[in-house]
Amino acid sequence: MGLGDGLKAITQLPYLGGSQVQTKRGQEQIGARPRRFKLTLATREALWAYAFLLIPLIFYLFLRIWPAFQAFWLSLFSWHVDPAQREFLGAGYYRDMLADSKLHRALTNTLLYAAIIVPAQLVLGLGIALLLNVVTVFRPLFRAIYFAPYVTPAAAVAWVWGWMYSENFGIINNFLIEWSIFWEERGLPWLVIDPQPFLGDPDQALFAVAVVVVWKQLGFQVVIFLAGLQGIPRMYYDAAKIDGANSWSLFRYVTLPLLNPVMAFSVIISTIYALQLFDEVVNINFTDQGGPLNSTLTIALYMYQEAFARFRLGYAAAVVVLLFVLIMIVTLVQLRFFSKRVEY
Amino acid sequence: MKHLVRAMLVAAVLLAGLAAAQVEILYWQYQFDARFDAMEQLIEQFNAENPDIVVRQETFPYDAYQQQVAASLPAGEGPDVVQLFYGWLPTWQRSGYVEPLPAEFFDAAELDATFVPMAQAAKLGGTYYGLPTAVRSLGLFYNKDLLSEAGYDSPPATWDEFIEIAKALTIKRGPRFEQIGWGVAPQGQEHHVIREVLTRQFGTAPYSDDGTEVLYDSEAGIEAFAFYTGLITEHELGVIDFVPGTSGYREGFRSLQNIAMIFDGSFAIGATQNTAEFEWGVTELPVGPSGVKSNFGSFWMNGLTPNALADPAKTEAAAKFLQYVTSPEAMELWLDVVGELPARQALIADPELAADPVFGPFIRSLEYAHATTFVDESAQRAVIMDAVNRVVLEGVDPEASWLQAAAEEQALLDQFAQ
Amino acid sequence: MATRTQRRSAPRSQRRFRMRPTTILAYTLLALGTTVMVFPFLWMVLSAFKDAREIFRFNFWPTQWMLANFREVLFDTDFPRWFFNSLLVAVATTASVLFFCSLVGYTLTRLRFPGRTLIFILILATLMIPTEMLVIPWFVISADFGWVNSYWGIAFPGLIPAFGVFLMRQFFETLPRDLFDAARVDGINEFGLFWYIGLPLVRPALAALGIFAFIGNWNAFLWPLIIAKSPDMRTLPVGVALFSGEAGTAWHLIMATNAMAIVPVLIVFFVFQRHIIEGIVLTGTKG
Missing domain, CATH: 3.40.190.10 (Periplasmic binding protein-like II)
Known part of the structure; x- marks a missing residue:
């Protein structure tokens, strides 16, 4: 390798507080950086950066961004197999979207999903990761159990939850019935809860699906936060403990600030996921995709139906543009929020 | 990579050319x-x-x-x-x-x-x-064992008989159903039954001959639709989604045997033969009130x-x-x-x-x-299903729900005609 | 910050005492959640042992542990081939994801160059377009370049996912800058910095990314379906889709296939999850 022991020594250097968190021991131990070749260094750094990014950028431009523009471009035309026969509509589809009540329903549903799923995943994901960090016995087993839903294929998840939610056979309603009998016998009839239709009811279906999404995606969040928690050098905690901090202040003043970049990732990714919610909704609403009276319909699912069940790919592309703009705005706001909270 | 792929393509084309002038x-x-x-x-x-x-x-x-x-x-x-x-x-x-x-x-x-x-x-x-x-075409699949247990030796021939038998075979305990006489499935074949069978049996063609106009918003059409939703809301012959799943009504009929009768297509014969471990039969759809027979092909x-x-x-x-x-x-x-x-x-x-x-x-x-002259099958199916759901789940009056469906479907027909 | 924590100091003995109830509480809460988390998973696995009729009944345990479903899937379908295809694509893609996503994530945080933010936003923006809409342009590209019905064709959309780049960027961001500056003094080139210093420090994130990349590609459906034309190019999810048809769904076969398909995912999880914990402990704090 030729890098020698010097490198090894550096790799094994302890973490040093630096600019991130000021602990008492975080004094600068590494000497001043040489700034003499600043210009050449900066150019060199940039050249390295572009070299590293060359293949990925070709990939993104050619296989991600260019196809996206093609999809956007489609939204200006009526769809036809033969590109020469696609009729230019300009903003036609965008005008149609304004009057499309099914799309409006999908939009409201999607925002509601995001409003439920994102906070629930953040709180539960972080909470479970913290708990998993405490336990030492059966640790891998516990982790596997909390990760199990994430590895279960979507069709199987939908099938099992469909049965659990079933009005006439589901175990949730079995429990409600037992519960009601228990309280009725004890003369407390106001505690009785009737069996619920869950997925079969337009007012409950969206929440029932959201529960499944949170349940299934939780493993993802837990793993992210576990990795994030491991990234916090133990010495920060040790230092704070020497100062006599209790667990809450450790969490509030060490864990949370240091987890900020990871939380930014978690929140932004789960928001993007929620706004593009598709798999769970397709699989779980059995009677008709999109739920009774479109109660679980999402924008992504609506787009998919328009494209592949109705062959209206131009209109579907316009819906994609809408979804893209929506997600872009939300993400930029979130990025700004998280980058403001901690300055490096 | 690209060159390699291109070269392979060229080779493949050449080989194909050598193989003979086959199409x-x-x-x-x-x-x-x-x-x-x-x-x-x-x-x-x-x-x-x-x-x-x-x-x-x-x-x-x-x-x-x-x-x-x-x-x-x-x-x-x-x-x-x-x-x-x-x-x-x-x-x-x-x-x-x-x-x-x-x-x-x-x-x-x-x-x-x-x-x-x-x-x-x-x-x-x-x-x-x-x-x-x-x-x-569609038929009425029935569980012979369940029917004869309840004292019925032959399947229903009219809608009145259908109601009678289905009612006898529906078992409800408390608020929940344990067995149903009819596996309600508007998402399956029954949106067709409403459109092409019931409307005609109650006295109206669902669409004009050229397929451009909805006709089922007539008196007879409303009656036909109200009859269908009445089977669920009034007669309680069954519930939607009794057995969960797109094909839940089939699974309840074939595997669980807690659904006595379902409407299904002739393409389901093979699957029924493979799964059902009981005596089952199939019969023509019930005859309408004035003796009209109709089916969806x-x-x-x-x-x-x-x-x-x-x-x-x-x-x-x-x-x-x-x-x-x-x-x-x-x-x-x-x-x-x-x-x-x-x-x-x-x-x-x-x-x-x-x-x-x-x-x-x-x-x-x-x-x-x-055979319905569809212009957009998936959208038209959704219209009928929504009409049923509005009545069954939201308690909307069948007439109002049906007229809304007619307006929605007419809009789809008009959109296509443009 | 430090001053505030100082004020809330408590005697050491008291703190050690308080650790115990916290641990007990953690175990209790985790154990409670276990049922909810694992029940549907177990149900799926147990269903694989039930026959086409029993699978719809409500008994949790199979009355008879049937292996017939597994036998049917293994010997009467192309399952081995689907499995092989999925494994090949998922392993190759995961390797690519781990290398490229960390390299790009590293470059976007640790190196300064003009256009850095723009490139980041551009990459992030590709996350915001549902892939369902990209399949048509992708297929046109694939047809032009002869990628249809090839492993490369199945794999290419997942080679450098933007979420992986984003994940690695966020984790590299948590590392102290001084470390790299110090190494730079030692005369290591930028790739050496990335490889020998950056990567070992983000091992937990790499492990997490490896798990996600593998699962994501293992479960991918729509694109592998569209690009694979011949039966021998089908992946597992595409194969599973063959079990549902016009006149019903063979849930017993779906469950058996899924139960077998989950094994490699669990192996990957157990292999990688160790590194989520061990990564930093080894390199970071023992010095």
């Missing part, structure tokens, strides 16, 4: 073992009879079949001859996925005379866009894509193959292997077939079956 035809349908096997046998025979043509078959999962077609053809890939549900024809045709059958190979007048009348639904604007190998048709019309040699080969898979021999093989009813008049007139205990009811129903 290659690609056929697509959705994957189902019996259908695949039947088509392989047909292809083998066809290839033997036509040494200058080579037909290949590719199949895809049923649930994602349209996606596959939608993505492949715009890239110039995909099938020359393609199987599609007849209800998809308008949306496929509008986007150029299927082409009219070329007149030099297909004589419309002859087709009119030899195919069953519902094959007319393979036409758009008076032109054939494809032909069926087999057709289907449908089919998968074989059409030609733009790929097939790319050059004359290919067109001829594709047309020949399409003629072959819709010939009487092909239909007989299809009936044997797949168990689906033939689409030619001469074949369904077979008295032996009409007397068959399983196929008979479906064959007899073909005489009075109607």
Whole structure:
């Protein structure tokens, strides 16, 4: 390798507080950086950066961004197999979207999903990761159990939850019935809860699906936060403990600030996921995709139906543009929020 | 990478050129073992009879079949001859996925005379866009064991009998059903039952003859719809989603045996035979209040894509193959292997077939079956399902819900006519 | 910060005492959640042992442990081939994801160059377009370049996922800058910095990314379906889709296939999850 022991020594250097968190021991131990070749260094750094990014950028431009523009471009035309026969509509589809009540329903549903799923995943994901960090016995087993839903294929998840939610056979309603009998016998009839239709009811279906999404995606969040928690050098905690901090202040003043970049990732990714919610909704609403009276319909699912069940790919592309703009705005706001909270 | 791929492509083309001046035809349908096997046998025979043509078959999962077609053809890939549900024809045709059958190979007048009348639904604007190998109709599947336990030795012949038997077989404990007499499934075949069976039995055609106008918003149409929702809300013969799953009503009927009767198509015969471990039977749909019989007929048709019309040699080969898979021999093989009813008049007139205990009811129903002239099958199905859900789940008045459905569907028809 | 924590100091003995109830509480809460988390998973696995009729009944345990479903899937379908295809694509893609996503994530945080933010936003923006809409342009590209019905064709959309780049960027961001500056003094080139210093420090994130990349590609459905034309190119999810048809769904076969399909995912999880914990402990704090 030729890098020698010097490198090894550096790799094994302890973490040093630096600019991130000021602990008492975080004094600068590494000497001043040489700034003499600043210009050449900066150019060199940039050249390295572009070299590293060359293949990925070709990939993104050619296989991600260019196809996206093609999809956007489609939204200006009526769809036809033969590109020469696609009729230019300009903003036609965008005008149609304004009057499309099914799309409006999908939009409201999607925002509601995001409003439920994102906070629930953040709180539960972080909470479970913290708990998993405490336990030492059966640790891998516990982790596997909390990760199990994430590895279960979507069709199987939908099938099992469909049965659990079933009005006439589901175990949730079995429990409600037992519960009601228990309280009725004890003369407390106001505690009785009737069996619920869950997925079969337009007012409950969206929440029932959201529960499944949170349940299934939780493993993802837990793993992210576990990795994030491991990234916090133990010495920060040790230092704070020497100062006599209790667990809450450790969490509030060490864990949370240091987890900020990871939380930014978690929140932004789960928001993007929620706004593009598709798999769970397709699989779980059995009677008709999109739920009774479109109660679980999402924008992504609506787009998919328009494209592949109705062959209206131009209109579907316009819906994609809408979804893209929506997600872009939300993400930029979130990025700004998280980058403001901690300055490096 | 690119060069390597290009070089391989060139080599492949050269090799293909050397192989002989054979025309290659690609056929697509959705994957189902019996259908695949039947088509392989047909292809083998066809290839033997036509040494200058080579037909290949590719199949895809049923649930994602349209996606596959939608993505492949715009890239110039995909099938020359393609199987599609007849209800998809308008949306496929509008986007150029299927082409009219070329007149030099297909004589419309002859087709009119030899195919069953519902094959007319393979036409758009008076032109054939494809032909069926087999057709289907609906029947009432019933659990003989459950019916005879309740003292009924024969299946219902009228709607009154249907209500009586279904009621007797419905068991409710507290707020929950344990067994239902009828597996309610508007998402399955029953949106067709409402549209083509009940409306006609109550005295109105659902659409005008040219299919451009909704007629079921009449007095009789409202009555028909209110009758259907009444079976659920008033008579409580069953509930939607009793057994969870798209095919839950079938699973309750075939596997759990907690559903006594369901409406299903003739294409479900094979699956029922394979799963059901009890005595079951199938009968014609109940007769209407004034004695009118009606049924919904449908089919998968074989059409030609733009790929097939790319050059004359290919067109001829594709047309020949399409003629072959819709010939009487092909239909007989299809009936044997797949168990689906033939689409030619001469074949369904077979008295032996009409007397068959399983196929008979479906064959007899073909005489009075109607195939809806859809413009956008999935959207039109959603309209009817929403109408049912509004009444059953939200307690909306059937008349109001039905009139809303009529307005929504009329808008779809108008949109297509533009 | 430090001053505030100082004020809330408590005697050491008291703190050690308080650790115990916290641990007990953690175990209790985790154990409670276990049922909810694992029940549907177990149900799926147990269903694989039930026959086509029993699978719809409500008994949790199979009355008879049937292996017939597994036998049918293994010997009467192309399962081995689907499995092989999925494994090949998922392993190759995961390797690519781990290398490229960390390299790009590293470059976007640790190196300064003009256009850095723009490139990041551009990459992030590709996350915001549902892949369902990209399949048509992708297929046109694939047809032009002869990628249809090839492993490369199945794999290419997942080679450098933007979420992986984003994940690695966020984790590299948590590392102190001084470390790299110090190494730079030692004269290591930028790739050496990334490889020998950056990567070992983000091992937990790499492990997490490896798990996600593998699962994501293992479960991918729509694109592998569209690009694979011949039966021998089908991946597992595409194969599973063959079990549902016009006249019903073979849930017993779906469950058996899924139960077998989950094994490699669990192996990957157990292999990688160790590194989620061990990564930093080894390199970071023992010095």
